[in-house]
Structures are given as C-alpha cells and as structure tokens.
Amino acid sequence: MKLKRAFLFLLIAILSSLPVQAEIRVDADFPGGNVKVESIDQDANVVCVRPDLRDTPSNYFYFYFRVTGAENRTVTFKFPDKSTNFGAVGPNVSVDGGKTWKYLGEKDYYASGTKFPADQHEFTWTFGPNDSDVRFAFGTPYTQSNWDEFMAQYRAREDVRFETLCRSRLDKRDVELFRVPYLGQGKPRFYLAFTARHHACESSASPVMEGMISFCLSDAPEAQWLRQNAEIVFIPFMDKDGVEDGDQGKNRSPHDHNRDYVQELYPSVKAFKKLIVKESEGIPLVFMDLHAPNIRGGNNEFYYSHGPIEMEKMNPIWNRFRDKLAENQKDGTLKYEPKWDVPGRSDGKYNSIRTFTGKDGNLSSSRVWAQGLPNAYFTNCMEFGYSLCGNATITPVTGRELGRNVMKTLAEILIEDSPKE
Numbered sequence: 001m002k003l004k005r006a007f008l009f010l011l012i013a014i015l016s017s018l019p020v021q022a023e024i025r026v027d028a029d030f031p032g033g034n035v036k037v038e039s040i041d042q043d044a045n046v047v048c049v050r051p052d053l054r055d056t057p058s059n060y061f062y063f064y065f066r067v068t069g070a071e072n073r074t075v076t077f078k079f080p081d082k083s084t085n086f087g088a089v090g091p092n093v094s095v096d097g098g099k100t101w102k103y104l105g106e107k108d109y110y111a112s113g114t115k116f117p118a119d120q121h122e123f124t125w126t127f128g129p130n131d132s133d134v135r136f137a138f139g140t141p142y143t144q145s146n147w148d149e150f151m152a153q154y155r156a157r158e159d160v161r162f163e164t165l166c167r168s169r170l171d172k173r174d175v176e177l178f179r180v181p182y183l184g185q186g187k188p189r190f191y192l193a194f195t196a197r198h199h200a201c202e203s204s205a206s207p208v209m210e211g212m213i214s215f216c217l218s219d220a221p222e223a224q225w226l227r228q229n230a231e232i233v234f235i236p237f238m239d240k241d242g243v244e245d246g247d248q249g250k251n252r253s254p255h256d257h258n259r260d261y262v263q264e265l266y267p268s269v270k271a272f273k274k275l276i277v278k279e280s281e282g283i284p285l286v287f288m289d290l291h292a293p294n295i296r297g298g299n300n301e302f303y304y305s306h307g308p309i310e311m312e313k314m315n316p317i318w319n320r321f322r323d324k325l326a327e328n329q330k331d332g333t334l335k336y337e338p339k340w341d342v343p344g345r346s347d348g349k350y351n352s353i354r355t356f357t358g359k360d361g362n363l364s365s366s367r368v369w370a371q372g373l374p375n376a377y378f379t380n381c382m383e384f385g386y387s388l389c390g391n392a393t394i395t396p397v398t399g400r401e402l403g404r405n406v407m408k409t410l411a412e413i414l415i416e417d418s419p420k421e
C-alpha cells in the first residue's frame with residue numbers, strides 16, 4: 001500500500017513538473033477583426049477558419065484574426081471549402097499585435113518573383129516562445145486607431161478642421177470629415193472631395209489617402225496653390241461601423257455603401273451627398289473615390305483607375321491625369337502602368353453606367369452620382385491592390401508615396417486649367 005502511494009506521489013510530481021501547454025485560441029474581438037472558427041485540433045495543431053461573411057450573401061475573402069496560446073507550436077490554418085484565396089504574396093502576419101505586418105510570401109516574391117500559390121487554401125506558421133499575440137489578415141488592416149495615429153501630427157495646425165460628417169449607420173460612432181479649408185478670397189476655384197472605405201474591408205486605399213492629405217498640407221508649391229484655390233474634404237471611412245466591426249462591407253445586403261447613391265439607406269451617403277451639393281454649388285467639383293480591387297491576378301496586382309463614363313466630357317482630363325501620374329510615380333516604389341486602367345464605357349458592358357446603377361436604375365455608385373452633378377469637373381474611382389500593388393506591397397510608406405503623387409498630379413492639372421493671374 002505504502003509503495004503504491006509512493007508511486008502515485010511520484011507520478012503526480014513528474015506530471016506537475018512537465019510544462020503545461022496552453023490552449024490555442026483564435027478570436028476576432030478587436031477593431032477590424034473577422035473570423036469564423038470551425039475547429040481547433042489542439043493535438044494536431046490544426047485550426048480551421050473561414051471569413052465571417054455576416055450580411056455579405058456571396059463568398060468574400062476578408063479575414064483578420066488573432067491567435068493566442070500557441071507559443072512554441074507550428075500550426076496549420078486551413079480554410080475549408082476554399083472559403084478564401086490569398087493574395088499574390090499570401091496572408092499577412094503581425095507578431096506585434098497589429099502594429100507592423102509582413103506577408104507570408106513576401107520574401108519568396110522579392111527573392112525570386114515566386115507568388116503564393118493561387119490554389120492554396122491553407123498556410124502554416126511557427127510560433128516563437130514569445131509569440132503570445134499573432135495576427136493574420138487578408139490584407140493590411142487599417143482602422144480608426146491608424147487614422148488617429150497618422151492625423152495626430154496635424155491636430156495642432158490652425159489651417160485644418162477635424163469635423164464630423166454624421167453618426168454612423170448603427171449609431172455607434174462618428175463618421176470623420178477632415179477639411180483643408182480654402183484660404184483665398186471670394187469663391188474657391190475648385191471643390192475637392194475624397195472618400196475611402198465605401199467598402200469596409202478595402203484597407204489598402206487608406207495609406208494612399210494619408211499620402212494625399214500629407215501632400216495637401218506640405219510646403220510643395222502645388223500644395224500651397226491648392227490651399228489658396230480649393231476647398232478640400234476627406235472622408236476616410238464611409239462605412240465606419242463596417243471598418244471597425246470588421247465587416248466585408250463589399251456587396252453587403254441589400255446593397256453596399258457604394259451602390260447607395262439613389263436609395264440613401266446609409267446616413268454617411270445621405271450626409272455626403274448633401275454636403276457636396278450644398279458646399280460645391282457653382283464650383284467645379286473634383287471627386288475621387290478610393291477602393292481596393294479583387295484578390296489577385298491582372299490589374300488586381302496594380303493601382304488602376306476606372307475611366308469616366310461621361311467619356312467626352314472627362315476623358316481628356318483622365319488621360320492627362322494618367323500621363324502625369326505615370327511621370328510623377330516613375331521613381332516610386334509602386335509601379336504605375338497606365339495599361340491596367342479600365343476605360344469607361346456607355347454601351348452596357350463592363351464598367352458601364354449600367355454596372356453602377358443596377359438594371360432598374362435604383363442603385364448608383366458615388367462616382368456615377370458625382371459625374372451627373374452639373375458642376376462635375378473630374379470624377380474618378382481608383383483601385384489599389386491589396387497585397388501586391390505594382391510589383392511591391394502597399395505599406396504605410398509606399399501607399400503614402402503613391403498618394404502624394406496622386407494629389408500632386410491632380411494639383412498640376414488644376415493649376416494648368418486655371419487662368420493665370
């Protein structure tokens with residue numbers, strides 16, 4: 001009996017001295033988070049997840065989740081039923097709680113041009129001993145905290161305004177409006193409006209908008225001209241709740257924010273239309289809407305813009321914009337190749353007026369709506385690749401660089417088109 005008890009104590013002592021392995025946990029309980037966890041096999045180190053589609057009726061690819069308790073394990077993440085594809089450089093990984101990101105396939109791509117396999121629906125990650133919070137995402141997440149961090153440098157400036165466009169769709173948050181007010185006398189020559197995140201998950205557009213803002217507020221002569229000649233507004237998050245709650249946003253039911261320009265289901269669309277009509281009345285309007293395209297392949301791996309549907313009126317400006325941007329961006333990290341741009345059409349085919357208005361004409365995108373305004377001067381919709389964007393990845397640095405050149409290009413055109421004093 002004594003021997004048995006001694007053996008039992010010994011066994012307990014041995015077992016309790018073994019390191020206890022924590023349980024792998026997966027969650028999306030943070031701004032921008034999105035995942036549906038199907039299963040976690042703690043013994044085999046296999047996690048099955050898929051994008052949480054919420055009110056997106058068709059398959060969509062956005063996910064952003066956090067893994068804790070996986071230190072010292074090599075874990076395979078599987079997306080069953082091919083529920084998502086990854087971009088050309090694979091899923092994005094952050095080991096510092098979402099502050100910095102690196103695509104899983106970035107090293108291979110830059111070393112040999114090899115892309116992450118398009119038909120691969122799983123990936124593996126080895127967690128180090130200190131990897132207590134590792135995040136995985138389709139693209140590079142960008143939420144309110146990123147915006148606040150970037151805009152902090154401008155808070156003290158007296159020539160800008162931090163305003164609110166309206167309350168958000170779910171009445172949970174304010175929808176920001178950032179204004180660079182016209183400093184000249186009389187009426188501005190131009191009214192410039194820029195929007196992003198009509199489709200919540202399209203985060204690669206956001207660093208580009210940061211770059212556009214930084215150019216506007218710079219000492220460059222074109223920027224000074226803009227501030228003396230134009231009223232400029234930026235709406236960084238048209239679908240604010242979608243961005244913060246981690247929705248796909250694109251194709252949300254019954255229609256998404258960028259098909260809402262007739263029905264005005266969403267307060268931000270209604271408020272934006274009202275603002276533009278009121279403030280730009282009688283002033284030539286420039287409107288640019290920033291997006292991200294599809295997953296990968298072709299022009300999805302580049303920056304490209306959609307040509308105007310009112311082609312006769314705006315094509316000459318669009319073509320000048322393309323030529324100048326190619327010149328301004330030629331030494332930039334993200335290569336811009338105008339051949340990827342998509343010309344506008346009015347014949348009912350792709351990228352036509354019908355694509356953006358629905359077959360009954362009861363839908364409309366922001367760009368089609370803006371083109372129809374009597375004071376529309378130039379309107380454009382721009383797409384910035386999620387992972388690869390012109391042979392390099394969009395990061396806060398490369399996205400801002402492109403954004404600065406987009407704004408410089410626009411300013412050059414508006415300066416050319418203004419009578420000289």
Ligand SMILES: [Zn+2]
Binds near residue numbers: 199
């Ligand atoms: Zn979009």
